[in-house]
Amino acid sequence: MKPRVRTVLALAGVLALGGVIGLITGRVALWLLAALLAYTALQLWKLHRLAEWLGKRNFSDPPSLGGVWDEIVTQVMRLNRRKRYHKQRFLAMLHEVRDSTEALPDGVVLLNARSEIVGLNRMASEMLGLHGRKDIGIRIDNLLRQPEFLGYLAGSDFTSPKVLQTSTAPETWLSLHVLPYGEGQRVLLIRNVTREVRLDAMRKDFVANASHELRSPLTVITGYLEALAGDEQVSEQYAAPIAEMRRQADRMAAIIGDLLVLSRLEAKEGEVDGEAVDIVAMLALLKKDALARSRRPANVTLTIESHSRLLGDEIELHSAFSNLLDNAIKYTPADGSVAMRWWADEAGAHFSVSDTGPGIPAEAIPRLTERFYRVDAGRSRASGGSGLGLAIVKHVLQRHGGRLEIASVEGRGSTFTCHFPQRRHAPPGAGSNTTH
Amino acid sequence: MEATDLSQHISSRFNEDLEAVRANLLAMGGLVEEQLRKGLAALTDADSTLAGEVVRDDAKVNAMEVAIDRECLRILATRSPAAGDLRLVIAVIKAITDLERIGDEARKIANISLHLATLEQPSDRYREVRHLGRLVEHMLRSALDAFARMDVDAALHIAQLDRQVDEEYESIQRQCVTFMMEDPRQIRRMLDLSWAARSLERVGDHATNIGEYVVYLVRGQDIRHRNIAEVETHPGGSAKGGGTAR
Numbered sequence: 001m002k003p004r005v006r007t008v009l010a011l012a013g014v015l016a017l018g019g020v021i022g023l024i025t026g027r028v029a030l031w032l033l034a035a036l037l038a039y040t041a042l043q044l045w046k047l048h049r050l051a052e053w054l055g056k057r058n059f060s061d062p063p064s065l066g067g068v069w070d071e072i073v074t075q076v077m078r079l080n081r082r083k084r085y086h087k088q089r090f091l092a093m094l095h096e097v098r099d100s101t102e103a104l105p106d107g108v109v110l111l112n113a114r115s116e117i118v119g120l121n122r123m124a125s126e127m128l129g130l131h132g133r134k135d136i137g138i139r140i141d142n143l144l145r146q147p148e149f150l151g152y153l154a155g156s157d158f159t160s161p162k163v164l165q166t167s168t169a170p171e172t173w174l175s176l177h178v179l180p181y182g183e184g185q186r187v188l189l190i191r192n193v194t195r196e197v198r199l200d201a202m203r204k205d206f207v208a209n210a211s212h213e214l215r216s217p218l219t220v221i222t223g224y225l226e227a228l229a230g231d232e233q234v235s236e237q238y239a240a241p242i243a244e245m246r247r248q249a250d251r252m253a254a255i256i257g258d259l260l261v262l263s264r265l266e267a268k269e270g271e272v273d274g275e276a277v278d279i280v281a282m283l284a285l286l287k288k289d290a291l292a293r294s295r296r297p298a299n300v301t302l303t304i305e306s307h308s309r310l311l312g313d314e315i316e317l318h319s320a321f322s323n324l325l326d327n328a329i330k331y332t333p334a335d336g337s338v339a340m341r342w343w344a345d346e347a348g349a350h351f352s353v354s355d356t357g358p359g360i361p362a363e364a365i366p367r368l369t370e371r372f373y374r375v376d377a378g379r380s381r382a383s384g385g386s387g388l389g390l391a392i393v394k395h396v397l398q399r400h401g402g403r404l405e406i407a408s409v410e411g412r413g414s415t416f417t418c419h420f421p422q423r424r425h426a427p428p429g430a431g432s433n434t435t436h
Numbered sequence: 437m438e439a440t441d442l443s444q445h446i447s448s449r450f451n452e453d454l455e456a457v458r459a460n461l462l463a464m465g466g467l468v469e470e471q472l473r474k475g476l477a478a479l480t481d482a483d484s485t486l487a488g489e490v491v492r493d494d495a496k497v498n499a500m501e502v503a504i505d506r507e508c509l510r511i512l513a514t515r516s517p518a519a520g521d522l523r524l525v526i527a528v529i530k531a532i533t534d535l536e537r538i539g540d541e542a543r544k545i546a547n548i549s550l551h552l553a554t555l556e557q558p559s560d561r562y563r564e565v566r567h568l569g570r571l572v573e574h575m576l577r578s579a580l581d582a583f584a585r586m587d588v589d590a591a592l593h594i595a596q597l598d599r600q601v602d603e604e605y606e607s608i609q610r611q612c613v614t615f616m617m618e619d620p621r622q623i624r625r626m627l628d629l630s631w632a633a634r635s636l637e638r639v640g641d642h643a644t645n646i647g648e649y650v651v652y653l654v655r656g657q658d659i660r661h662r663n664i665a666e667v668e669t670h671p672g673g674s675a676k677g678g679g680t681a682r
Contacts, residue, residue: 114455135585142459142584145466167469167577 003068010067014039106191113184115139115153127190129168140188144176153178163193173197208263211256218256222249251386258388261319262371265395272399274311276426279351280304282318283342286325290338296329297355299337306344307428310420312400320396323389324353324416330385331357336413348402349425352417359410368406369394393418400424453511454524457504458583461528461535464500465580468535471497471542472576472639476569479549479632480562487553490546497539501532523656527649531583534642538576541635541642548632555625564611565633568604571597572639579646586654594647601640608633 018035022028046065050072053063059080062073101108107124109117116139117130125132128144135143141150144166152162161177173196177189225246228234234242287302310317328338336356343350360368364375372387390404393416397404401421408414471490478487508529511517517525575597582591612626612633651659 131585138584139455139459142462143581145462145469145580147463147467147470150463150466167473167573170473 003071007068011039106189109140109188109190111140111186111188115141115186118185124188124190127169127172127174127192128166149176152176161189161191163197204263204266207259208267211259211263215253215256215260218249218253222246222253225249255386255388258386258392261392262388262395265316265392265399268399270399271401272313272316274424275313276309277312277314277317279310279317279342279349280307282314282321283340283351286318286322287340289322290325290329293329295334297332297334297336297338299339300329301337301339303339303341303343306342306349308342308344308349309426309428310349310400311424311426312420313396316396316399320393320418321351323393324418327385327389328353328355328357328414328416331355332413333357344425344427346422347419348422349420350417351420352415354413354415356413359412359414360406360408361410362408365406365408369404450515450517450521453507453515454517454521457507457511457528458524460500460504460507461531462580462584464497464504464532464535465576465583467493467497467500468539468542469573469576469580471539472545472569472573475542475545475549476566476573478546479552479569480566482549482553484550484553487546487550491543491550494539494543497536501536504532505529520653520656523653527583527653531646531649534645538639538642541639544635545632548628548635552625552628562629562632564604564608565629565636568601568608568633568636571601571604572636572643575601575640575643576646579643579650582647582650583653586650588651588654591647591650591654595644598640598644601637605633605637 014035015032018031018033019028021035022031025031046069049063049065050069053073054076059077062077064070065073101121104121104123107127108121109124109128109130110119112118117136119136120130120132122132124130125135130143141153146164146166148164149162152158158178158180161175163173163175165171165173171194172192173194175191175193177191179187179189181187225242228238229242229246283302283304287300290296290300325338325340332338332355338356339354341350341352341354360375364373367373368375369390371391374387394404397418397420401424403419405417405419406414407417471493474486475490477483478490508525511525515521575594578590578597579594581587582594609630612630616623616626648659651657
């Protein structure tokens, strides 16, 4: 309000001055025009000074122009102060984010849609042997060239990290996890997992070595027990204990055998190479073996709906299928039935074993493939299982890209189904390079 | 670094082609690095499974060389690249040849280790050869990193490492001869070892070549058969076939 009044007053003053001089000299129009021109010139000059000042972008030394011009200068100064304040706040926040990522014990690399490095923290540089900010803009796959990593980055399955050794630090194991976000951007998370990898290797070695070492003393024990059982001189009262000892020794041998199978499965990395395995023949043999047993359910049936073969390892597949069949036979009463089925569809090939046994409680199903897991303590020990059968099945299926599905109703029976993906499935007639 | 800036082409397809060729070269480099690493591990750990893998995977290296070569020819024929782009294509064509040879040397080392694995392992696990191998691996990695980063300084450094490789190779040769004279039963093994060292020395030479292509690519300057000190002090000095600046 005030500056506006002042401007009007100033203009009126100038015009009045011009009018007075005009009246005195008798040339009112001329003097009024002169006064107006002078006023306009002054304002124009001030406008140019303002423009000059704004152009310098140095707001520390504002010109004193008076009137509405001062008002503009003050407003500009205020806007500028506010801008600077916000900028500093954002910068502070940005630094904080950057500093906190620097402090992370894990390496972080931000990648854009073209896999170029957008940002990275110090740990990432250290662990991957990068040159810090100098490497920004370079494609990550040009610097991390391991074929394994390139395959992982180019693929689309980022559910689990890739564990590998880099050439810059051959003794360390790194877990590289790609996490997609936004539109094609990705975060690469790098963790040093040398300790975990070593511990895991130690555990596997230990289990394998321990099982191996236990086997020879056990052989000696079973040998003597066998001799004792056949010895006429041993008094009758020891017959039952010796028979029980033999049974337990056999069970122990079975556990050790399964442990060795498991550690062998674990020692092999990745999926098995494909060799066409004649599943139909294998299942027919399994059925024959099952029928030859003394204690078995009345009905053991096999339904073959496809003559497809499976690309995989014959020994491993046999061990998985026979484990499933063993379980079914063990848990099914003499008047029950066990049904095997082999079929193929557009999803791949499938094998299932159904029984009419006691079934499995729903809460136990997810834990069934754990080692030594017992649904109830008495049951499987009485039947002499090792507690490792389903763990072996799970491992074998993993190595074939397949999965195990367990369905069960308590009191009515269970169905164990092995699903194999289409890439493992060799339809009948296709590919005659069978191993048989 | 004019050559790194591929963003100024009107045709973005052209950019992508050039980027892809560079990425493919480095992917092939990664495969060759792995082959070399596995070959050396097979030698020092007497691991015949690993050696078998190296021998088998050499076909992949060869296939990549052919594919990249074809792609480069396609770019030359259809895009007629100039200046920095032309140098990139030329450098890639040259580098894949060297990489393929390194792959061959890795296969040779694997073959030697297949043979050595049948003999008794020495207690030092071929310490000298292992050291030479690490040095050569480092050279190859630096050369490929320099290609990815367009880093002339790193590329020039590789040639200096090559001198160290030559010295170590000489010393392994002398050592082998000494062992052979001491114990003629060792001649067979020492011959094999000397061949492995020879292969590593060749890998060093090929890595040096790749470093030279990086200098050519970035500076447009041919530094083959020239003194390194001279190149470093007079970067713009007279060069055979040089001066292809924009």
